[in-house]
Amino acid sequence: MSSNAYYLIFSVILIAAVLFTVIIGNSRTNKDGNPEYDNKTKGNWSRLTFFYVVAIALGVLALILYVVNRTST
Template sequence: MAGSVYYIIFSIILIAGVLFTVLIGNSRANKVGNPDYDNKTKGNWSRLTLFYVVAIALGVLALILYVVNQT
């Protein structure tokens, strides 16, 4: 499989993860089950951003190592 296919698959998974995270964060069930979620947005966004930065960096590193080792 060509290397560009892995980048496309990785991008789709990344975009889906961001989309579903936002949808869950704004869902009615989350607001009813955790009413303080909207009141503590700075802390929530900070932790979520840090999580995504680390996850994306590790994911890109793993993808690069995988693609490089395939050649």
């Protein structure tokens, strides 16, 4: 599979993830189901930041492994 196909797949997944995150975050069901969520912002931001740091670190690691394996062949 060419690199362009991987870029396309990655881009579609990334855009879908952002769209679904925004849709779910702004949904009435989400706001009605947990009204305390907006009052506990410090814990929410801490967990969210942790998840993003882990995801970015794994993404960078995957990119490094991809580049190293691609250049070694």
